[in-house]
Amino acid sequence: MPISKPLISMTAAISLGFTSSIALAQEIEHFHPDGKLPSEHTLKVFEEARANLPFFDTQDFEEQAKGFMGAPTSMIIMADAGNVAWDKERYQFLRDDDNINSIHPSMLRNSQLNLNFGLYEVIPGIYQVRGFDLANITFVRGETGWIVFDPLTAAETARAAKELLDEHLGDIPVVAVIYSHSHGDHWGGVRGIVNEDDVNSGKVEIIAPRDFMQYAISENIYAGNAMNRRLFYQYGVLLPANPFGHAGQGLDLNVATGNTGLIPPTRVIEDGVEEIEVDGIKMVFQNTPGTEAPSEMNTYIPSMKALWMAENVMGLVHNIYTLRGAQVRDSLRWSKYINAALYSFGDQAEVMFASHHWPRWGNDRIQEVLRDQRDIYAHMNNVVLHNVNQGVTINEIHNVYQSPASLDDGWTTGFYHGSRQNNVRGIVNFYIGHWDNNPATLIPLSPGDSAPLYVEMMGGAEKIMIKGRELHDQGKYLEATEILDKLVHAEPENQAGKDLLADVYEQLGYQQENSGLRNAFLAGAFELRSGIPGGESPKTSGPDVIRAMSTELFLDFLGIRMDSTKTVGMSFKINLVLPDNGEKFIIELSNEALTNIEGYQATDADLTITINRSDLEQVMMGAKSLNAQIENGTATAEGDLEVLSFLASTMVTFEIGFEILPGTATRVQNEKSNPFSIDAFADIPE
Template identity: 60%
Template sequence: MRLLNTLAILTGAALALAHSPAVSQEAGSHFDPKGKMPSPQTVKIIEQLRGSLPFEDERDFEEAQRGFIAAPDYRQIMAEAGNVAWDMASYDWLLQGQDFDSIHPSLQRQAVLNMAYGLYEVLPGKIYQVRGFDLANITFVKGDTGWIVFDPLTAKETAAAALQLVNEQLGEFPVVAVVYSHSHADHFGGVRGVVDEADVSSGDVPVIAPVGFMDHAVSENIYAGNAMNRRMFMQYGVLLPRSPFGHVDQSIGKNTAAGNLGLIAPTVIIKDDFEEMTVDGVRMIFQNTPGTEAPAEMNTYFPDLKAFWAAENITGTIHNIYTLRGALVRDALEWSKQINVALYRFGQEAEVMFSAHTWPRFGNERIQEVMRAQRDTYGHLNNGVLHLANQGVTINEIHNVYKVPESLQHQWAARSYHGSVEHNSRAVVNRYLGYWDANPATLIPLSPDDSAPLYVEMMGGAEPIIAKGRELYEAGEYKLAQEILNKLVYAEPTNQEAKDLLADVFEQIGYQQESPSVRNSFLAGAYELRNGIPAGATPNSAGPDIVRGMGTALWLDFLGVRLDSEKAGDREFTINLVTPDTDEEFVVELSNGALTNIAGFQAENADLTITIARADLVDVMMGTASMDEQIEAGKAALDGDANVLEELKGMLVQFDLGFEILPGTGGADLTPDMNPFRQPPPADTSGG
């Protein structure tokens, strides 16, 4: 496999998660004392893949190197909090010229390509990117007087470092505008590292975003945010060291920065399907693409430069139709159609295509090739899956039946790194038909820990299951092994021998995966089965700017999610909430164990009326002040039965991040106690 012979100038970029105990490992040693080397069956599969994939096509390596200007002399970027926000060196083992039998060779190829680190010229004198400073790229477009910044990364610290590098290498110019391509955190979270909010508020620096940006940037991961953050342990391998046996890559970049995530609200909203705008002498045509990679997203075309910015709609990988940390299922057909619109609207003349992740493509023929490959892969995913579903193939079968056409399998731009063919195909069925396979036996199934003891009893107990599991493991029948061992682990959560054997099975399945999201999920499952959840292992989540950006109605909605209906019982009450500085009024009503709210109304006979300025309510939401402290300070006024407020406090549950996913892994208390009305930070949407 020829991964490294064209990478002379690509240096290692990596993430050292501040919340993770992970460190990079020596390439030959497993980080876990219980960890296993790739089995003979896994090695055979890896070797077959090396011989079947189109490694002779090295154009991506050439394009990834093109335009390199400079890399900084430092290897780490520190966060303001004192932790390491970004560590380049922890993935350097990928650049040592070794092929690893514990990594799918296609994934290793992508992981090496994502090692690009430094400043790159995309279009001479006009467009530049800093890559390898975060999960996403940050792009600098030179206007008449300064920089137009596209997608300022996840963290203030990494974005500021990128701007400093650009100014050192290209001359110091002010930032004259910021463009958010879409509503995921790795594309706006570092905005405070490139622009001062006062300059935005004064109108000196416009912040441009697609319609719906603020709603989705804040709300997309509120309702199930705690569960999403916990599931990030799986998809992003939060606990896995950077190692050939652990975290290798995140497909669209190495991983996300562990720094200060912020948000400055956009001041210019792109509302139409296409809008043309000139900013600092640069003419741009924005294409709104809602319902693709994000609910609010837009491409940008530079007609005078023949340059097409593909946001996160076209990258070096097929993306998630269903993202494993959790999100609404996306529309593969709409995604395909929007790429087609871009192809015919801009792709006929574009000479460079660049995006928020990976590397640019150069030359019109090459651009059209990549656009068509991705258009057709999403289109076939939708149509091919539905073709099979209409013949009776169910959600529980589709991932073993649906195949990507051979012609697409041999195009690197159509490989499924961020998504996987398996979980994306199931997502399409779920989008149109839901989770049920139409077999009544699966409509209201027992919970796994209720059904598992019967399976174990019928199989003769733990001893024969473990014996058969070892036999299947030795034979390389890992998916059969996980079927029976998973049942045993649910039936006997304290059976460490069973958990260790299931971990061994998960590990071999993980080694064989092309998608790092799927790989990480299996390897993270193995880690937790072997070691449990370490105390203090919490992923970086969204910062106070996100909570500040929440609408009052959204905050009230989440209080309804946090309400413990059993504690509420048959209690009923009505609260009027008034925020006079924003002229908002709400009725909050508890009845039938449900806490509901409606905006624009006041109840005539409310049990309690709370009057508080929205600015002071934000302090409560952010946890910088409690509601009691605001009342005591005269910033909140109560009219009516104050006991109602005390009752509501007692009904609200604080969700803990450390809940158990796999049986017997010892759910840990990872979330500190906080004021009852404080809004927990939403989940991190980085990566989409």
């Protein structure tokens, strides 16, 4: 939408004593009819940041721009299905500093750095396409072709990146792909740059760290529906790109939505440090499990003095605890692996590059960044545990922890993706769990049950609204959330209460330096005002991901989908036989739990199903039902088929539009995120 030039700057507005509603009324149009402009209290937070942070230091901008070779004429990449896969054009409003008074200046700086878009030469022989997705795609010249590090999220964006490379450097084939770690924005676009037949024939090698397939699949399946729903909060994927809405994601500006594919690795790096030759180039791989991902590795290329730090070292502090939901990471181990890279390769490297952001050149600069990143992860771990051992709890640590001034005064460790508050809470959880040691919180009431008691004791909704508005007007936004959250949970249909809480969330969102916190508060405000939005979110699974699931993982997920309350008093055993790969399983229902064990067969099974794994994959992907496979002879069944009918009746299809905030589900568009688009046991006779 059009944005006019400001009448006065934010600095002038404060110095002249204007309130935000006067100073900003004609500057920017809010995307939501009920949206509010930044308050005078929020503007003061921004002014303090401008006064105290080293905005005079422009080294990151110089490094970000270095080596630029060219970009496509359009910033929009279309998906094969006809929708937009990637749109960087909609973020160009970020270039207009003077016109943006609703984004924390430090976050705005990070988002402006992430406006890079095009092909860059890192050094001769190493090239990156940046700004085509959440991650970078990197091309290293081997003896016969390109070695690709991290082929993005979607086939369409990866293909567009390769086309841009070809335009400038000639059409040279890809001969190897390296997945640095198990997160989908680093492998999902592989089919855009290589053909699976070439992988199967040995023409293209795919290299990954140990346990890659296990975590690439399980992280996206077990709690995948909840993680996809939570993505709206951390990543703000359905917020409009706008100075009052989505304004960046820390790692880049957003996530591509296109075709996600996965071709399994042909070579796995198993040792802690392993040296191999890839298309004539010697590479030293350093496995770093339990850092940014449970399966991850750094790479050093001695002949180029080039150090690839995957997603372990970038232009910010990453998540120890990620709001979308994932295993809590080990901050101390992360620091130690960075330290190992520093002392193993850091004294030799002349360029350091990674799967996000821009490279660093020169050995002094590389060592500076490595040390700063090593130290912030160690500092968080050590200071948190120092306080925990003196009685500070998970509900206090975020208000106690302070990162070192020596790091806060620079730009190498900005909290743009991981936040101080949630990282340190995550560390407490990693070591001693969620309980704060207060017996009152051992068996807490659900919010919907406790909130009415609070509302009654506070004197009712009217008094809460009066006090909430007073706290809002005083800029005491966190205090306001304490009482308004209770009101909304007690009275989900109280739209005035939801609107006031939305106003509070919005100001808290504007004030955040961290993109995830900003998005979470603004997403909450959006849903409180308008209900749960519809629209396409990035998907964490697709046919390749489902097909790559192990049989055990598929059976485990059936146990997660099963509504155990429907199985009271029921039990059965199923033998599953997969002749083409030799697998055998017992699937057993007892005590309302569905379990499986590989390598065994029950002599007293109620049903035995024999089906090739290749045919079972059709069931896993939802292309065919198991009953149809039995009926057409693809699978055979011996025993009581009513067991399958009963199992089918217990399966729940997860919906992505579940309610997070009370009273927001009235306009839900129920989009299925369950990876099985057709129920695996559909059409079984009752």
